[in-house]
Amino acid sequence: MMKAPGGAALALGSVLALLTVPAQASAQISAQAAGAASARGDSYADVLDLHGVPVAAKPATVSEINVFADQGAWHAYALPKVGDTAAYGGFSGPLYIAQEYPWWLSKAFSKIRLSENxxxxxxxxxxxxxxxALPGLLRQTYDLNGLRLTLELRFASSRTALVRAYIDDTRGRARTLQVAWTGELLRPQTEPMKSAPSLHATDKGVAVGFAKVRETWDYLTDGTERFEVTHAGPVRTTTNGDAYETSTARPVTVPAHGRTSLTWTETYTFTEAERRAEAPVIAGLLRSPDRAVRAGDARWRGYVARATHGVPAERRRLAVKSVETLVTNWRSAAGMLKHDGITPSISYKWFTGGFWAWDTWKQAVGVSRFDPSLAQAQIRSMFDYQITAASPSRPQDAGMIPDVVFYNDPARGGGNWNERNSKPPLAAWAVWETYxxxxxxxxxxxMYPKLAAYHAWWYTNRDHDHDGLAEYGATVDPANDNGDEQLLAAAWESGMDNAPRFDAKLGAAMLENRDRGGKLLGYSLNQESVDLNSYLVADKHYLARIARxxxxxxAADRDERQARNLTGLVQARMYDRAGGFFYDAGIDSGQPLTARGRGIEGAIPLWAGVASRAQGAAVHRKLVDPAEFATKVPFPTVAKSSPYFDPAEYWRGPVWLDQAYFSLVGLRSYGYRADARTFADRLRNSASGLLGDGPIMENYNPATGAPLNSTNFSWSAALLLSLEDH
Structure with a gap:
């Protein structure tokens, strides 16, 4: 499955060096070089289609335009499409994040204009x-009757994009040009968002300020945010309503057979303190842009080399697309987010401005493959909000990791922050893989004491009958004030929101968990979940590895002993011998809940090493059966044989790449390596756009391969990368 890495890495370095040097004076030389790279099949240009120009300030809930960001920036850009001549000379956007939600500032805020005589x-x-689009930058090249204009945009910090314009003479004649930049706001259509942006000329360019708007579900600003363009050379700017024009103070000379370059930065900050901290960064970029270009290109060569190490040639572009997806979804510390992390998707309104727990664990596993320090940061971003016994509102939840944290917590008017539930315990796996x-x-x-506290919380707060088998549940929280809301939170805690096994009409209900003194600790489902307890077995094994x-x-011996005991319980209580599969078990009956149909959670015991050999063989038969889980895109979240199977309904049938990953790794771990390879290839080949330039999706229709739900989804990208290690 794997190829020797040495030669691939050498070829990669050569290609990236070719792709990142400035445009040469001769179009013919560049065309020949690009053709040679394409012929070798190892060019990473346009692994993801990043072309498009917005038509309105408010994107669709799922944006149709894929964007590029880097370094954890909170703004992003795209390229115009060939043929959209009105957009030529500018980078689409930026798309800026109003604390938690994405908005387009402009069709192209800084569009260059060249004039002669x-x-x-x-x-x-x-x-x-x-x-x-190339790894780490966007590029535009125009051949203009003896001139070549090349525009390149990179991110040089967590707040600033560095943009350079190179103007080359290709005919041996010196030229004198006038250079200007124009732009216009895309103003939101409704108030109070409509009045939020305001355009201002500055002595070095132009800026957009933002008024304070606290629309919880659409637009959040504090009145301190600013987007600002700063030019290296002397410029003059005039504004006219929502439009501006900046021009160089003096004409620009391009020497015969020579080059002139222009440099500017585009910065988005949330606070005055951020602006003060960024000011010397911007000054350094404008003073020495080549240094930033070299550093950025070197960083991306490292990303790509590590991500494609040992990957077969036909899958390297997918590996690079995975990296680009994850890096674009990287958000740096801001607001209540104390460490850098990765959001599920910048392209989906509700996923743009926060970090989810189990997304983070899975993302860290993939990110560690090319940037371990970023993987560490995102793990810390969730543990920053681990509940302690000193919590004024929920001391009984000491050790718990909240479901999701956002730029704003509830005290700041944030509606997306969620402590009603946690998420599956995969943190120790993420920490060990990152290590x-x-x-x-x-x-x-x-991390070890924090992981141990998180692990212990499950048994304190989520083991209703104290039999060593845990349940998904809900916290004591104002939002969990009735059984329906508690059941919803418990389903969220599983991560499989609307899976059939959480249907009240199929018997799912909530139970109160109290300590010995009668104090309410939280709520549990009336079923012990097979995936949760398998994850807990794996968690114990990883805790043992870390302790050792x-x-x-x-401590290691204790954790391994507990893992063996829990393994025995899962094997005995959650496996249905007649059906040859694992299921959740009823607390009262102690029997597998087979009537709810087979779900992909029944394959988690293979990933966690919980199943016996005979049980693993039986689960394998279901996973490779076309009437069960071996669909066109394997493996659906609900078996095709289930009466509740729906190929397009979120967790009731679509293929999620995390569950496919766990199934594939599980098959391989139990000796079914050939099947694991076959189904991994089938997944990559059948999921729409995966091997082309389409975005990596949240999930896929198992019957058709059609893309479903959010685009540019982080954990899908991360686990596609991780799959290459197996």
Whole structure:
């Protein structure tokens, strides 16, 4: 399955060096070089289609335009499409995040205009420009009757994009040009958002301020945010309503057979303190842009080299697309988010401005493959809000990790923050996998007590009958004030929101959990979930590995002993011999709940190493059966044979790549390596757009491969990368 990495890495470095050097004076040389790269099949241009121009300030809930961001920035850009001549000369956007929600600021806020002898040079007259996305940058190239204009946009910090314009003479004649930039706001259509942006000229360019707006479900600003364009050279700016024009103070000379470059930055900040901190960064970028270009290109060469290490040639573009997806969804610390992390998707309104717990665990596993320090940061971003016994509102939840944290907590008017439930316990797996790439023993020491507290919480608050088998549930929270809301929170805690096994009409109900003194601790489902307890077995194994690596052999032995005991309980209580599959078990009956149909959660015991060999063989037969889980895109969340199967209904049939990953790794772990390879290839080939330039999706229709729900989904990208390690 894997190829020797050495040669691939060498070829990769050569290709990226080719792709990231500035445009040469000769179009013919560039075309020949690009053709050679394409012929070798190892070019990473346009692994994801990032072309499109917005028509309104408010994107659709799921944006149709894929964007590029880097370094954890809270703004992003796209490329115009070839043929959309009105957009030539600018980068689409930016898309800025109003604390938690994405909005387009402009169709193209900084569109360059070149003039000679008072006549504007028409960029469309050049014919077909090259508008391409490369690892770590966006590039546009226009050949203009003896001139070549190349525009490149990179992110140089967590708040600032660096943009450079290179103007080359290709005919041996010196040229004198007038250079200007124009832009216009895309103003939101409804108040109070409509009045929020305001345009201002500055002595170095132009800025957009934002009024305070606290629309919980649409638009959140504090009145301190600013987007600002800063030019390296002297400029003059005039504004006219929502439009502006910036021009160089003096004409620009392009020497014969030579080059002139222009540099500017585009910065989005939330607070005055951020602006003060960013000011010297911007000054340094404008003073020495080449240094930032070299550093950024080197960083991306490292990302791509590590992500494609050992990956077969036909899958390297998918690996790079996975990296680009994850990096674009990277958000740096801001607001209540204390560490950098990765959002599920910048392209989906409700996923843009927050970090989810089990998303984070899975994302960290993939990100650690190319950037272990970022993987560590995102793990910390969730543990920043681990509940402690000192909590004024929920001390009984000491050890718990909240479901999701956002830019705003409830005290700041945030509606998306959620402590009604936690998420499946995969944190120790994420920490250990990250350590495998970072070899950072300090990180293990830092995380181990926190992981142990999180693990213990499940048994304190989610084991209703104290039999060692845990249940999904809900916290004591004002929003969980009735059985329906508690059941909803419990389904959320599983991560499989609307799966059939959480249907009240099929018997799912809530139970109160109290301590010995009668104090209410929370709520549990009336069923012990097979995936949860399998995850807990894996959690114990990973805790044991960490403890052993830290020299605590007693703790390691204890965790392994507990893992063996829990394994026995899952095997005995949750496996249905007649059906040959694992199910949740009823608390009262102690029997598998087979009437709710088979779900992909029954394959988690293979990933966790919980199933016996005979049980693993039986589950394998179901996973490779076309009437069960071996659909066109394997493996659906509900078996095709189930009366509740719906190929397009969220957790009732679509293929989620995390569950497919667990199933594939489980098959391989139980010796079914050939089947694991076959079904991994089938998944990649059948999921629409995965091997092309389409976005990586939240999930896929198992029968058709059609894309479903959010685009550019982080945990899908992360686990596609991780799959290459198996």
């Amino acid at each position: 008072g006549r504007v040079i028409d960029l469309a007259a050049a014919g077909k420009p090259v508008l391409t 495998q790439h970072s070899h950072d023993l300090r990180f293990l020491r830092e 690596r830290l020299g605590d052999r007693a």
